[in-house]
Amino acid sequence: MCHVIVTCRSMLWTLLSIFVAFTELVAFMSADWLIGKAKPLSSEDMDNRTGGSQEPYHPTLGIYRRCTRISHMQLFRQDTLCGPYAENFNEIASGFWQATAIFLALGIMILCTMALVSVFTMCVQSIMKKSIFNVCGLLQGIAGLFLILGLILYPAGWGCQKAISYCGPYASAYKLGDCSLGWAFYTAIGGTILTFICAVFSAQAEIATSSDKVQEEIEEGKKLICLL
Secondary structure, eight states: OOOEEEEHHHHHHHHHHHHHHHHHHHHHHOSTTEEOOOBOOOHHHHHHOSSOOOSOBOOEEOSSEEEEEEEETTTTEEEEEEEESOSSGGGSSOHHHHHHHHHHHHHHHHHHHHHHHHHHTTTOOEETTEEHHHHHHHHHHHHHHHHHHHHHHGGGGGGSHHHHHHHOTTOBTTBOTTOEEOHHHHHHHHHHHHHHHHHHHHHHHHHHHTSHHHHHHHHTTOSEEEEO
16 A cells, blocks of 8 residues: 655655756766867957957867857857767767766766656655665665766866867866866766765655654554655
């Protein structure tokens, strides 16, 4: 028989699980991992510019995406073009970035699966006498380890030719050169930290949904149980 059990701690864990999965997915798909060195406007752009920004543009580079600015000479304006620079996995700029993509993708797949499962924990708390919260917490911890491996390997790819074209000749493994780190990298780090917090907090969700108060509500025949 299904009992819908909602507590503050279990709901917080569910929301955090969804938020962490979404955060890591957005960071992975973003092109703002590296902010390239400033590219000055060309003489044609300076001559044809009508009220546009005079500041040089900073292109951005992600694991498999990039953003750059293109000029429309006939329309006298500039547009930012973002999209994948790699048409397939083998075209990713560095072997280290390929490994990063694999580890991050594995971690994100686990997190997205756990986010989906967390929604159903309101109705189903155990399978085969195993707590879903504990299983999810364990898998979230494993996902966090995959994310850490990906983030550690990512800077090793800064010496690839693609990164050098954005960051200048002084860029190398674990050296940014003329680039700076974008918001996506910091978001991925923050999401990784929250992943481990989420894994630990799953134990609290388990305790909250199996407390004596919950058991008393079940014995009273209630189907919907909401507790603080």
